[in-house]
Amino acid sequence: MGSMNLHTYRVQVEWTGNDGEGTLNYKSYRRDHTIAAVGKPPIPTSSDPSFRGDPTRYNPEELLVASLSSCHMLWYLHLCAVNHVTVQSFRDFAEGTMEEAQDGSGKFIRVVLKPSVTIAAGSDPAKAAELHHAAHGYCFIAKSVNFPVEVVPEIVLAA
Incomplete structure (x- = not known):
């Protein structure tokens, strides 16, 4: 049996939607976050607008x-x-x-x-x-x- 090559992928997801109250309640925070990897530009992300997300960001x-x-x-x-x-x-x-x-x-x-x-x-x-x-x-x-x-x-x- 041939050896398997393993590949590891690392990303950092950081929530940027704390408007001061954190997750005090369902409506107190934005779903905005960024996805990043070393040496690459961050991807602006959020949840789907159906789930209170920002429609201008990827979900x-x-x-x-x-x-x-x-x-x-x-x-x-x-x-x-x-x-x-x-x-x-x-x-x-x-x-x-x-x-x-x-x-x-x-x-x-x-x-x-x-x-x-x-x-x-x-x-x-x-x-x-x-x-x-x-x-x-x-x-x-x-x-x-x-x-x-x-x-x-x-x-x-x-x-």
Whole structure:
């Protein structure tokens, strides 16, 4: 059996929404926080506006959907590069659905990735479409979640 490579990821999450009263009550604080990693700019985050969050900041649910999309894209570009499919542009319109329970808890029930990919003339559109399936099989994040992640790709052949 081959040895497993372990990778560790460290981030710092810091709450910035204490307006002086802390969590005295449900309405006494903002949900604002930052996500940071050494040597990188902080990401302004909050909760979803449905949960008293700031609509101008990213929320954890958006970041989860973005992580799935980003991971898929990076594997897809890699697989295209090594399989002689020249991608000229890639844009994903990803959407996640979370179901909120009566008690206020919730869970994602599905994420749909809708990547639109333009490939160079001379690249094989069938191969380009097929590589989405392969990329999905490699995506670290998709393999780590307990809900379906669907991929509905559009391949555009450059003129």
